[in-house]
Amino acid sequence: ADLRLHKGIPVAGGMAGGSADAAAALVACDAAWRTALPRTELTALAAELGSDVSFGLVGGTAVGSGRGERLTPALARGEYHWVLALAETGLSTPEVYAEFDRLTAGRVGAEPRVSDELMQALRRGDATALGAALSNDLQAAAFSLRPELSDLADVGIEDGALGAVVSGSGPTIAFLVRDHEHGLDLAVALTASGACEVVKRAHGPVHGARVADLSRLG
Secondary structure (H helix, E strand, O other): OOOOOOOOOOOOOOOOHHHHHHHHHHHHHHHHOOOOOOHHHHHHHHHHHOOOHHHHHHEOOEEEEOOOOEEEEOOOOOOEEEEEEEOOOOOOHHHHHHHHHHHOOOOOOOOOOOOHHHHHHHHHOOHHHHHHHOOOOOHHHHHHHOHHHHHHHHHHHHOOOOEEEEOOOOOOEEEEEOOHHHHHHHHHHHHHOOOOOEEEEEEEOOEOOOOOOHHHOO
């Protein structure tokens, strides 16, 4: 297949941009080649391509287990708005995991689980409670490698974000906000303060990869 890619997510930004691209390529090839693969087969292929590709295919709100490829749908009420603070340079995922191992001295506990507080906030559609429940086990490692990210997270909270969390292995910081207007205000505050030069806004949950225009498939 000859694919032309228009990326909106930076490379090594910790936002699974490459996985989303892979999910889109799967769906596009299935449509272009008229293979009409069952969704279960597409999902199995996605899991082989990468840990996050399955979620890019399915979308919505889900809890991932295993490598992240085993998804369980989660009930989420309402819509959530985010401001994403992008770094000028990416952060190597292997380096972040190595730093995590160093910080935890190689201690490996039970498989992590999503907190009850976070799941309850999603079910209620309570953005304030969700912001307070945000966490990422890799955050300390990302902050250790890039201390300025911790400062950026603090600035966002001081400017009124409901919560701040490192996205994936970083370096992107995701700020949860109340609504569209709150997101605009925070984006302006972050850039005006010089804390971050590039911000993007997003909202979700959203659907997974799909073909938007069949006429553009060869």
